[in-house]
Amino acid sequence: MNMQSMTLRGKDRYKSGVLEYKRMGYWEPDYQPKDTDVIALFRVTPQDGVDPTEACAAVAGESSTATWTVVWTDRLTAAEKYRAKCYRVDPVPGSPGSYFAYIAYDLDLFEAGSIANLTASIIGNVFGFKPLKALRLEDMRLPVAYVKTFQGPATGIVVERERLDKFGRPLLGATVKPKLGLSGRNYGRVVYEALKGGLDFTKDDENINSQPFMHWRERFLYCMEAVNRAQAATGEIKGTYLNVTAATMEDMYERADFARELGSTIVMIDLVIGYTAIQSMAKWARKNDMILHLHRAGHSTYTRQRSHGVSFRVIAKWMRLAGVDHIHAGTVVGKLEGDPNTTRGYYDICREDFNPMQLEHGVFFDQNWASLNKLMPVASGGIHAGQMHQLLDLLGEDVVLQFGGGTIGHPQGIQAGATANRVALEAMILARNEGRDYVHEGPEILAKAAQSCTPLREALEVWKDVTFNYESTDAPDFVPTPSVAV
Amino acid sequence: MRITQGCFSFLPDLTDEQITAQVQYCLDRGWAVNIEFTDDPHPRNTYWEMWGLPMFDLRDAAGIMRELAECRRVYGDRYIRISGFDSSHGWESVRISFIVNRPTNEPGFRLDRQESVGRNLRYSTHAYAAERPEGERYADR
Numbered sequence: 109m110n111m112q113s114m115t116l117r118g119k120d121r122y123k124s125g126v127l128e129y130k131r132m133g134y135w136e137p138d139y140q141p142k143d144t145d146v147i148a149l150f151r152v153t154p155q156d157g158v159d160p161t162e163a164c165a166a167v168a169g170e171s172s173t174a175t176w177t178v179v180w181t182d183r184l185t186a187a188e189k190y191r192a193k194c195y196r197v198d199p200v201p202g203s204p205g206s207y208f209a210y211i212a213y214d215l216d217l218f219e220a221g222s223i224a225n226l227t228a229s230i231i232g233n234v235f236g237f238k239p240l241k242a243l244r245l246e247d248m249r250l251p252v253a254y255v256k257t258f259q260g261p262a263t264g265i266v267v268e269r270e271r272l273d274k275f276g277r278p279l280l281g282a283t284v285k286p287k288l289g290l291s292g293r294n295y296g297r298v299v300y301e302a303l304k305g306g307l308d309f310t311k312d313d314e315n316i317n318s319q320p321f322m323h324w325r326e327r328f329l330y331c332m333e334a335v336n337r338a339q340a341a342t343g344e345i346k347g348t349y350l351n352v353t354a355a356t357m358e359d360m361y362e363r364a365d366f367a368r369e370l371g372s373t374i375v376m377i378d379l380v381i382g383y384t385a386i387q388s389m390a391k392w393a394r395k396n397d398m399i400l401h402l403h404r405a406g407h408s409t410y411t412r413q414r415s416h417g418v419s420f421r422v423i424a425k426w427m428r429l430a431g432v433d434h435i436h437a438g439t440v441v442g443k444l445e446g447d448p449n450t451t452r453g454y455y456d457i458c459r460e461d462f463n464p465m466q467l468e469h470g471v472f473f474d475q476n477w478a479s480l481n482k483l484m485p486v487a488s489g490g491i492h493a494g495q496m497h498q499l500l501d502l503l504g505e506d507v508v509l510q511f512g513g514g515t516i517g518h519p520q521g522i523q524a525g526a527t528a529n530r531v532a533l534e535a536m537i538l539a540r541n542e543g544r545d546y547v548h549e550g551p552e553i554l555a556k557a558a559q560s561c562t563p564l565r566e567a568l569e570v571w572k573d574v575t576f577n578y579e580s581t582d583a584p585d586f587v588p589t590p591s592v593a594v
Numbered sequence: 595m596r597i598t599q600g601c602f603s604f605l606p607d608l609t610d611e612q613i614t615a616q617v618q619y620c621l622d623r624g625w626a627v628n629i630e631f632t633d634d635p636h637p638r639n640t641y642w643e644m645w646g647l648p649m650f651d652l653r654d655a656a657g658i659m660r661e662l663a664e665c666r667r668v669y670g671d672r673y674i675r676i677s678g679f680d681s682s683h684g685w686e687s688v689r690i691s692f693i694v695n696r697p698t699n700e701p702g703f704r705l706d707r708q709e710s711v712g713r714n715l716r717y718s719t720h721a722y723a724a725e726r727p728e729g730e731r732y733a734d735r
Contacts (some may be wrong), residue, residue, distance in 0.1 A: 266687050273637065275677070276601040276690030301664040306604055329713055336717040340705035343597030343721075345637050371717060461684050477686065530604045538602060538612070541690075560606060 111137045126177050130531035133188060134174060139195040141212040144280030146247035148230055149472045153242040153415055160335040161197055163239055164209035168192040170234040172213060182493035189214050191272060193207035200585050209576040223430050225381040242416040248425060249473035256478055258429040261398045262393035262400050263301045264481025265506050268433060272345045277537045278505055279308045280529055283512035292326025296334040298522060300303050302515055303346040305526025310511065312351035314378045314405035324363055333372040349376035349401040357385060368396050376401035383430060390431025402432035414582050421470055428483045440502045447583040448502060459506055467586035486510055492571040493564060497550025498535050518543035519570055524563035531561045597635050597700035600675055600692040610659060613694055617643055617655040620678030625660050625689055626650040628677045631669040633731040636721050648679055662694065671732045697732035
């Protein structure tokens with residue numbers, strides 16, 4: 109790409125009229141990003157005939173200080189500091205007409221601890237900018253100085269495990285089905301059966317709030333009866349994600365307070381409540397010793413297509429800052445979108461203290477999390493006991509595996525479904541720790557465990573041929589070369 | 595009933611050979627192995643009695659199995675668990691925990707309910723075993 113700075117300096121820069129963004133100081137190929145800069149990587153697809161460098165400079169301009177014309181009032185400010193600087197533009201491998209633009213933002217542009225403020229700049233007006241056909245926010249480097257202004261996950265993986273007294277294996281969950289229509293009393297039955305059978309958690313679905321068939325208080329009361337009964341029946345801590353998503357913050361606080369009063373260990377919210385509401389709930393959760401589960405309802409409207417929107421890896425970063433404890437991050441093998449490498453990138457973002465740049469996983473920057481709590485990824489949607497070896501291999505140990513249909517759809521009932529999943533999981537962990545090649549011997553390990561567990565035998569039989577092999581719509585675009593610097 | 599705390603409670607009780615393999619797994623990762631016992635199986639009973647200190651410096655599974663045998667000889671009528679503790683930065687907690695010894699009879703728990711305002715209930719989990727003093731809970735059952 110054009111590696112010359114074209115910035116006009118001095119008097120000429122501020123002559124009234126329209127000036128190309130790349131001449132206004134938003135394209136600075138010599139700029140060295142500071143350790144404290146926020147860096148965003150956009151995939152920019154300019155309209156036909158628009159110069160790529162100009163398009164990328166415009167993205168920097170429109171997401172920071174610029175407007176469409178020169179304004180003299182810039183001269184009342186330290187304008188050069190506040191201008192976002194596009195410092196690098198690369199063609200996207202295999203996607204003619206699209207460009208990766210690296211843009212650095214000075215830390216002073218952002219309010220401490222506010223996702224709303226961060227996103228209002230980075231994904232604000234700029235996404236509707238006419239000279240672009242499409243724009244996607246692929247990744248962000250969040251400087252430690254900014255990370256430290258956020259609370260981070262209310263509980264975090266380690267403390268969640270300590271509170272639940274569950275170590276050394278993925279946690280098991282199930283979403284209550286059917287997701288709509290059950291009365292509170294019937295709903296609690298599903299929760300009780302699943303928890304008693306061996307699951308750690310059950311979960312409200314994203315669209316269960318408070319409807320004519322089940323008012324939220326009915327659900328909370330019956331669910332907590334079920335949780336406590338299951339705890340007494342097993343001697344083990346159990347939980348159910350009570351969805352407190354509601355129309356207003358006041359309603360959500362009311363529901364969350366009731367969940368706390370009833371002794372729940374965990375509540376849940378949906379991504380659609382918005383960043384500010386999420387941060388408020390994270391603060392509430394920290395204050396009330398509550399684990400906070402986030403269902404990423406709505407994300408696919410802007411994360412799924414490669415050309416436009418926001419990558420889920422960025423959403424995952426924002427959610428770790430915002431302070432949720434659980435986030436749905438894909439299953440790879442289940443029914444919902446998820447390329448294995450891309451999903452691996454999401455999981456690393458949730459769980460590691462440091463993410464090295466790894467283009468094959470879609471991770472474009474080194475990211476230091478500065479000991480911010482870890483966020484537990486949740487794998488949910490079309491998974492079953494017969495995939496346990498693959499799930500453990502792909503997703504690791506610090507994850508909640510949620511088998512909704514894979515528990516409730518068991519021919520011998522919900523308890524049997526839950527037991528099948530738990531036995532399959534424990535058998536796989538045992539084998540892995542013994543040093544066995546559990547990925548290849550997985551089916552054999554499961555068959556062996558099923559010899560002394562009828563529910564598992566039946567589960568393996570019913571779902572033996574279920575797979576979801578479709579082409580992924582969002583895989584990383586990269587050329588495997590060793591030399592990519594920020 | 596069978597309490598299902600720990601990593602492997604849904605599997606048949608582990609043999610000593612299987613326990614050794616899990617201990618070796620902990621040692622290979624540099625975790626300190628700890629043996630604990632209790633006769634209070636309440637799910638919120640965090641602090642089981644420690645059979646000595648966590649074995650930070652013992653790097654040999656056979657040595658740990660000898661400690662387990664000794665613990666079983668003294669407290670064989672109680673729950674005994676093995677855990678692996680990871681002191682590395684960012685974790686600094688238990689990495690794995692599993693039961694390696696159980697009382698012959700596990701009487702389980704009663705759920706007490708206290709009716710409260712509106713339809714609220716206050717729940718309390720009551721271990722039948724804990725009705726007797728510590729040390730006498732499983733001895734003659």
